[in-house]
Amino acid sequence: MDLASTIWMILFYIFSSIFFIIAGVVIFFGFKDLSDLLSKSEKK
Amino acid sequence: MNYTIFDTFIIIIYLGLTVYLGLRAKKYIENSEGYFVAGRKVKLALGIATLVATEIGTVTFMYMAEFGFTMGFSSFFMGILNMIGFIIIGYTGFIVSGLRKLKIMTIPEFYEIKYNKNVRLLGGIVLFLSGVLNMGIFLKFDAIFLSETMGLGQNVLIYIMIIMLIVVVSYTILGGMLSVVITDFMQFVIISIGMLIVTIIILTKVSFLDISNAVNMNYGEGGINPLKNLKMGWFFIGWTIIANLATGSLHQPIAAKAFCSESPKVARKVFLFFGLTLAGRSMVPMLWGLAALAFFGPSVGATIGMPRLIGTVVPSGVLGIVLAGMLAASMSTYSAYLLSWSSVATRDIISPIRKVPLSEEQSIKVAKIFSLLIGIFILVFGFLYEIPATAYQYLVLTGTMYASGAFAVVAGGLYWKKANSKGAFSALLAGILMPMLFLVLEKFKNSLPEWMGFITDINISGFVGMILPIIVMVIVSLLTQKSTPPNDITKYLKEE
Numbered sequence: 001m002d003l004a005s006t007i008w009m010i011l012f013y014i015f016s017s018i019f020f021i022i023a024g025v026v027i028f029f030g031f032k033d034l035s036d037l038l039s040k041s042e043k044k
Numbered sequence: 045m046n047y048t049i050f051d052t053f054i055i056i057i058y059l060g061l062t063v064y065l066g067l068r069a070k071k072y073i074e075n076s077e078g079y080f081v082a083g084r085k086v087k088l089a090l091g092i093a094t095l096v097a098t099e100i101g102t103v104t105f106m107y108m109a110e111f112g113f114t115m116g117f118s119s120f121f122m123g124i125l126n127m128i129g130f131i132i133i134g135y136t137g138f139i140v141s142g143l144r145k146l147k148i149m150t151i152p153e154f155y156e157i158k159y160n161k162n163v164r165l166l167g168g169i170v171l172f173l174s175g176v177l178n179m180g181i182f183l184k185f186d187a188i189f190l191s192e193t194m195g196l197g198q199n200v201l202i203y204i205m206i207i208m209l210i211v212v213v214s215y216t217i218l219g220g221m222l223s224v225v226i227t228d229f230m231q232f233v234i235i236s237i238g239m240l241i242v243t244i245i246i247l248t249k250v251s252f253l254d255i256s257n258a259v260n261m262n263y264g265e266g267g268i269n270p271l272k273n274l275k276m277g278w279f280f281i282g283w284t285i286i287a288n289l290a291t292g293s294l295h296q297p298i299a300a301k302a303f304c305s306e307s308p309k310v311a312r313k314v315f316l317f318f319g320l321t322l323a324g325r326s327m328v329p330m331l332w333g334l335a336a337l338a339f340f341g342p343s344v345g346a347t348i349g350m351p352r353l354i355g356t357v358v359p360s361g362v363l364g365i366v367l368a369g370m371l372a373a374s375m376s377t378y379s380a381y382l383l384s385w386s387s388v389a390t391r392d393i394i395s396p397i398r399k400v401p402l403s404e405e406q407s408i409k410v411a412k413i414f415s416l417l418i419g420i421f422i423l424v425f426g427f428l429y430e431i432p433a434t435a436y437q438y439l440v441l442t443g444t445m446y447a448s449g450a451f452a453v454v455a456g457g458l459y460w461k462k463a464n465s466k467g468a469f470s471a472l473l474a475g476i477l478m479p480m481l482f483l484v485l486e487k488f489k490n491s492l493p494e495w496m497g498f499i500t501d502i503n504i505s506g507f508v509g510m511i512l513p514i515i516v517m518v519i520v521s522l523l524t525q526k527s528t529p530p531n532d533i534t535k536y537l538k539e540e
Contacts, residue, residue: 004268005256008117012327015123016243019324022092022317023236029089030229037225040085 046360047194047367054364055371058234059211062375065230066215066223084147086225086304091314094228094380095301096321100235101377102370103185105329107439109350112333116259116267118276119333122284123326127319129288134316137308139293142458144308146536150384151296151450152392158457158533159465161396166472167453168392171296171446175385176418178442179378183209183426186374192351193367202427208371209378213419216379217412221304224379231372238369239328241362242354249357250335258338276503283507290451290510291443296384297377386414440502441479444509449475452513456521457533464530467521471513478509 001009086094112119133140148154152171156164183205190204215223259267266273270281292298292315302311329350336349344352358366390411395402402410449472456463456471482505485492489500498504521530 001253001256002260002268005117005252005259008120008268009252009256011120011124011323012331015127015324016328016331017324019321019328020236020240022321023096023232026089026092026096026317027233027236030093030232033087033090034226034229036087037085037090037222 046358046363047355048360050360051194051364051367054361055368058368058371059207062227062230062372063211063215066211066227066379067218068223068226084304085306086301086310087306088310088313088317090225090229091301091305091310092317092321093232094225094304094376095298095314095318096325097228097232097235097373097376098224098297098301098380099318099377100325100373101182101186102189102374103182103377103439105332105370105373106185106189106347106350108326108329109333109336110346112330113337113346113349114333115270115273115275116263116334117256118263118267118270118273119330120323120327121270121276123323123330125281125284126288126326127323129285129292130315130319130322132289132319133292134312134314134319137312138289139454139458140299140302140311140315141308143293143299143454144302144305144311146533147303149300149303150388150391151294151299151454152388154454154457155468156396157536158463158531159453159468163453163465163468163472164392165396166469167450168388168396170449170472170476172385172388172393174442174446175296175381175388176421178439179381179385179418180422180425180429181438182374182377183422184429186370187426188347189351189370190367192348193355193363193370195355205426206423208375209419209423212375212378213382213415216382217415220408220411221300221383224376224383225304227379228376231376234365234369234372235376238366238372239325242332242358242366243328245358245362246332246335246353250338254338255331255334258341259334262337262342279501279503279507283503283510286451286510287440287444287447287506290447294447294450294454295443296388297380300380300384300387382415382418383411385418386411389414440506441483444506445476445479447475448478448510449473449513451475451510452517456514456517460521461532462521462525462530463517464521464524464528466524466528467517467519470520471517474513474516475509478505478512481505482509 108119111122115122132138143151143154146154146157148157150168152164152167155167186208187202187205215227263273270276271278301314305311305314332350332353333346336344336353339353339357340349354366355363390402390407394410395407452471452475453463453468457468478499481499482502485496486500489497492500
């Protein structure tokens, strides 16, 4: 594979990993945020 | 095709769960702030999830894959440009922090605070029309995607689309932004898992070497170097950066997520982390498009290559999860967009033209009616309208129609003390001019004199379209300072 394609491949792996890592963290903490939001929004 | 009844079963369970959760949000809605901006209580992780889910729909996957298929590796460059725009917004708080401090619910509300009611009304109309038109082709692309992955005919698809739309419209109407946030989060989980599974499966079937060979053979250097690509170049880069700053901070469905955040600081962080995900989330579907090029060759067509690849290589069972993910992506986009455009119609078009402002209860009721009407419109429009150019061109043009004028008006209003209402009104009109000119003149491009050819180049037209309203805003404001003194809004921009 030529150098330019290799560079694009590396960039793809870097940026897609960033996406999936952030997605994982967001899913982990998002459940807590969602339950907080719902408890704060409960009608009094 | 690998699609089976088992996949249908997974999709039905998913749709049922979405309706149930979306409708549960109804019990939490007390007032218009709860309905339109989820009571401004959304924290960081949830804010990122809901913004990512809103900005990924099946149409996003389709046009990103189409872009990868037609541009080769050069398409990845657009993903990086998208990322830069949002990181700038997130890092500096450019526009979004200022708007969040003002505690508004729609962008045109700012126009009345800084300028006057007429600017708000014009801004509301332009935003509503361009937004609804922009959304008009989403269903069409969902139809193409589903027909290719499920192997069903177009006749069945219209029924699937109607069911999907009924589901989204019902939970959006009843639960407002809270139901959007709840279902967005659930959809974010499914989309992320679906994207990961499809990428892994595709990379086991099509190697990077296959893709590299296909790109070199079909596009040569233009497929690897974005500056050598005839469809990209410097104007494209300049236009994309400014357009990303504008739409990133001012596109109502995106900005609404800043308005929902629990503070301006959280709003900035949501945009920063969203920006960090953007390059990857763009490159993943672009890679699917590139893999389709390598797998089938160019004859399959840029639009249907990616869904056909998924329908061919992803096994049954997993395909159901992936399709549920795609439906999730579309539904989260529809619900957020429906709520955004109905909010704008209610608060910025109907309310300003009434002598007596709408009460909280009335504004929620009117927004619900608009959500329903927009839903019916996109169903009819999506199936009757034939897209004149590529999906990307259409989306960009309708987006530019609003974003270019709004960018000059909002950025000018927040950061330039001399911005006045006449300058703002003129800039909004100037923003519509270039996309309209392009749309009309593109039809007659063969009979145009050579010197006018630049207008029918989408990159030059887009770039000029972004710059022109800024120039108009500055010139008109400076010329009318005495007759129309600018409003000072610094007292409203207090930190929370």
